[in-house]
Amino acid sequence: MGKEVIPEAVEIMKEAASRYKSFEVETSEFECGGAYYLEHDREWSEDAERFVKTEADAILLGGIGAKNDKGETVKLPNGNLAGYSVVIGLRQSLDLFANVRPVKLLEGIHSPIADKTSKDIDMVIVRENTEGLYIPARGRLSNREEGDLAVDLRVITAKASERVSRFAYELAESRSGAPVDGAKRVTCVDKSNILAGCRLFRESFDKVGLDFPKIYKDYAYVDAWTLWAIQKPEYYDVVVTTNAFGDIISDLGGALQGGLGISPSANIGLSKAMFEPVHGSAPDIAGKNQANPIAAILSLAMMFDWLGSRHGNKDMAKAAEAIRQGIESTLRDSDVRTKDLCLGRWSNVAASSTSEVASEILKRIKW
Numbered sequence: 319m320g321k322e323v324i325p326e327a328v329e330i331m332k333e334a335a336s337r338y339k340s341f342e343v344e345t346s347e348f349e350c351g352g353a354y355y356l357e358h359d360r361e362w363s364e365d366a367e368r369f370v371k372t373e374a375d376a377i378l379l380g381g382i383g384a385k386n387d388k389g390e391t392v393k394l395p396n397g398n399l400a401g402y403s404v405v406i407g408l409r410q411s412l413d414l415f416a417n418v419r420p421v422k423l424l425e426g427i428h429s430p431i432a433d434k435t436s437k438d439i440d441m442v443i444v445r446e447n448t449e450g451l452y453i454p455a456r457g458r459l460s461n462r463e464e465g466d467l468a469v470d471l472r473v474i475t476a477k478a479s480e481r482v483s484r485f486a487y488e489l490a491e492s493r494s495g496a497p498v499d500g501a502k503r504v505t506c507v508d509k510s511n512i513l514a515g516c517r518l519f520r521e522s523f524d525k526v527g528l529d530f531p532k533i534y535k536d537y538a539y540v541d542a543w544t545l546w547a548i549q550k551p552e553y554y555d556v557v558v559t560t561n562a563f564g565d566i567i568s569d570l571g572g573a574l575q576g577g578l579g580i581s582p583s584a585n586i587g588l589s590k591a592m593f594e595p596v597h598g599s600a601p602d603i604a605g606k607n608q609a610n611p612i613a614a615i616l617s618l619a620m621m622f623d624w625l626g627s628r629h630g631n632k633d634m635a636k637a638a639e640a641i642r643q644g645i646e647s648t649l650r651d652s653d654v655r656t657k658d659l660c661l662g663r664w665s666n667v668a669a670s671s672t673s674e675v676a677s678e679i680l681k682r683i684k685w
């Protein structure tokens with residue numbers, strides 16, 4: 319489904335480049351993931367891997383994950399999803415340490431929580447992206463007398479915990495605070511009542527926090543956070559957490575803002591960054607022109623934000639904001655939306671296709 323939503327984002331990217339004279343965008347496109355693996359026995363070409371790792375400034379990635387003709391997910395011989403080295407591998411090899419997932423309920427989206435509106439939900443989840451439970455240190459022993467045994471090692475370091483905490487505090491400084499009270503607040507989400515790694519993560523959060531005296535520090539155990547995020551989402555501004563917890567709670571964040579079809583993300587490192595919709599390859603709707611392109615287009619806006627601040631280019635920040643405005647106007651002022659958003663007040667609206675939504679957004683962008 320990446321093949322359907324990413325081209326829509328790329329078209330908007332090219333339009334932006336043609337509108338602003340202060341920057342140019344050069345794009346190179348590569349196939350990768352399960353479908354590519356089925357055909358070539360590699361997750362992507364050598365050329366793609368070399369280019370992405372050494373030459374690209376920013377990477378825009380569609381969801382990976384394909385099914386074979388028996389309907390099974392395509393996997394590598396070691397059991398990992400085919401495409402693993404592109405998504406998880408790049409996060410590690412390029413040291414993209416902060417996974418940033420904004421959660422904002424836009425006007426024109428049916429709120430999954432009855433009494434909450436777009437004024438209540440506007441937070442960013444920042445997930446440590448390079449270690450924790452997702453480092454490639456795992457194994458399985460089979461055919462033992464006692465039965466199978468599997469181990470997934472979880473590694474937490476002070477260095478990675480401190481740098482992702484610093485990223486979260488800096489992000490909070492740049493935002494306007496939590497919807498409930500305008501307080502610039504960073505919530506550390508962990509399981510430090512039980513796990514040693516989480517205790518180190520929290521200590522690192524506190525240590526770095528000393529450099530940010532004006533930011534309000536807040537703490538939640540991950541299980542309690544999932545409850546509070548539903549009961550009082552307006553309380554949260556920036557939330558920082560470890561890798562696997564972040565993976566899980568950000569899907570809850572996706573639900574809070576109306577679904578995976580509108581949930582963007584960024585993987586930020588010191589010199590490179592990768593932008594991707596949070597969703598996967600959605601095999602249930604792939605190839606039908608039904609997928610919501612907004613998550614991919616919002617990811618593009620995050621890419622322009624990042625490139626703009628990296629190159630000191632204000633027009634890129636303007637392009638990012640114009641793209642977000644185009645999306646907001648489409649949802650707020652029109653009925654054009656894909657099927658996943660035809661809920662509540664919009665349940666009787668005829669669903670638009672992927673390309674119709676993208677064209678409407680492009681039409682409404684005021685560059």
Ligand SMILES: NC(=O)c1ccc[n+]([C@@H]2O[C@H](COP(=O)([O-])OP(=O)(O)OC[C@H]3O[C@@H](n4cnc5c(N)ncnc54)[C@H](O)[C@@H]3O)[C@@H](O)[C@H]2O)c1
Nearest residue numbers: 381382383384405578579597598599600602603609610658
């Ligand atoms: N980063 C990634 O590339 C990534 C992330 C998650 C899952 N995956 C892979 O994707 C495949 C499918 O996984 P899954 O079904 O668990 O997750 P998924 O995110 O692909 O889909 C979950 C549900 O959300 C819906 N959905 C997702 N994106 C949508 C969009 N843009 N518009 C409308 N509806 C959308 C799907 O139709 C599906 O019902 C698996 O192989 C999985 O491993 C990849």
